[in-house]
Amino acid sequence: MWAFKAWVGDFYPAGAKSGDFLRLYGDRFTTVEGNTTFYSIPDAATVDRWADQTPDTFRFCPKIPRLYSHSGALMPHFEQTLAFLQTLQRLGPRLGPMFLQLPPSYGPDRFTDLRDFLTAWPREVAPISVEVRHLAWFEKLHAHRLNDTLRQLGVGRVLLDTRTMYDGQEDGLPDPQLTSERRKPKVPLQHITTADFTLVRYISHPDLNFNEPYILQWVPRLVEWLRQGQTVYLFIHCPDEARSPALARYFYETLKGAYPDLPTLPWDSVKPPDAQLSLF
Numbered sequence: 001m002w003a004f005k006a007w008v009g010d011f012y013p014a015g016a017k018s019g020d021f022l023r024l025y026g027d028r029f030t031t032v033e034g035n036t037t038f039y040s041i042p043d044a045a046t047v048d049r050w051a052d053q054t055p056d057t058f059r060f061c062p063k064i065p066r067l068y069s070h071s072g073a074l075m076p077h078f079e080q081t082l083a084f085l086q087t088l089q090r091l092g093p094r095l096g097p098m099f100l101q102l103p104p105s106y107g108p109d110r111f112t113d114l115r116d117f118l119t120a121w122p123r124e125v126a127p128i129s130v131e132v133r134h135l136a137w138f139e140k141l142h143a144h145r146l147n148d149t150l151r152q153l154g155v156g157r158v159l160l161d162t163r164t165m166y167d168g169q170e171d172g173l174p175d176p177q178l179t180s181e182r183r184k185p186k187v188p189l190q191h192i193t194t195a196d197f198t199l200v201r202y203i204s205h206p207d208l209n210f211n212e213p214y215i216l217q218w219v220p221r222l223v224e225w226l227r228q229g230q231t232v233y234l235f236i237h238c239p240d241e242a243r244s245p246a247l248a249r250y251f252y253e254t255l256k257g258a259y260p261d262l263p264t265l266p267w268d269s270v271k272p273p274d275a276q277l278s279l280f
Contacts, residue, residue, distance in 0.1 A: 001035050004021075027267070030057065032058075032061070033061050034062030037084075042088075047087055056094065059095075061199060061235075064100050070102075082122070103134075105134065106134055107136050108146075118153050127195065130158060138187065138188045138190075157193070158201060159199065165177055165184050176206055178239075184203050193225060193230060198233070202215075203237045203238070204238045204244070208250065219255050222234070222259075223258050223259045226259055226261075236251055
């Protein structure tokens with residue numbers, strides 16, 4: 001997301017107005033997971049504003065609205081989803097892969113519906129990536145069938161890492177999601193790419209030190225994919241959203257240390273004190 005008022009004074013400069021948030025976000029990062037479209041379908045004027053406020057090199061990865069993804073089968077909503085995509089095409093080159101997040105209730109018994117939806121999806125217009133949450137999708141038989149289908153179609157698989165939310169609970173450590181409005185699902189971590197791009201969603205612990213071993217596990221795998229020519233969309237979430245920008249920067253700089261060919265973040269060119277965060 002980009003509209004978080006508590007970032008003003010740290011991630012965003014003091015005095016920044018809400019109408020400036022997306023432009024300021026695009027001055028610092030290169031992509032955003034478009035969570036706003038999950039809850040509300042934007043009109044053409046809104047999408048035009050998003051395009052006007054971001055550089056051509058910026059990429060939106062919009063979620064398909066929950067009205068279509070969380071209402072049972074997908075195919076009955078296919079035409080409405082295409083209309084949603086048509087509106088988003090106003091982003092031009094800024095439109096990255098679409099993000100189909102399926103609810104925990106959507107299991108392998110709906111495989112045919114998912115396959116038909118992805119087969120019909122105009123992938124030449126907009127790539128698409130899928131996140132599954134029903135635990136049966138992670139069982140060997142269903143996982144194999146799902147991954148094979150995604151590879152055949154050139155559809156990405158969203159890789160969700162929620163380990164920091166649950167590791168340590170048995171040792172009595174505080175629940176990092178205690179004050180969070182939405183709890184992330186506890187699903188097995190996948191390290192599978194099914195297309196020439198991948199979306200990685202790393203759910204970070206509010207304590208930077210707790211994250212370090214997990215980030216260090218991710219780095220060699222991401223480097224391997226980058227060297228293979230993959231495009232990686234890396235999204236960092238934190239139950240305490242005030243910490244998300246600094247955690248994202250730390251992750252990125254750690255990755256760049258292992259893969260120097262990675263471009264510097266636009267954030268690096270922002271003049272102090274805007275670029276200084278003291279969250280830890």
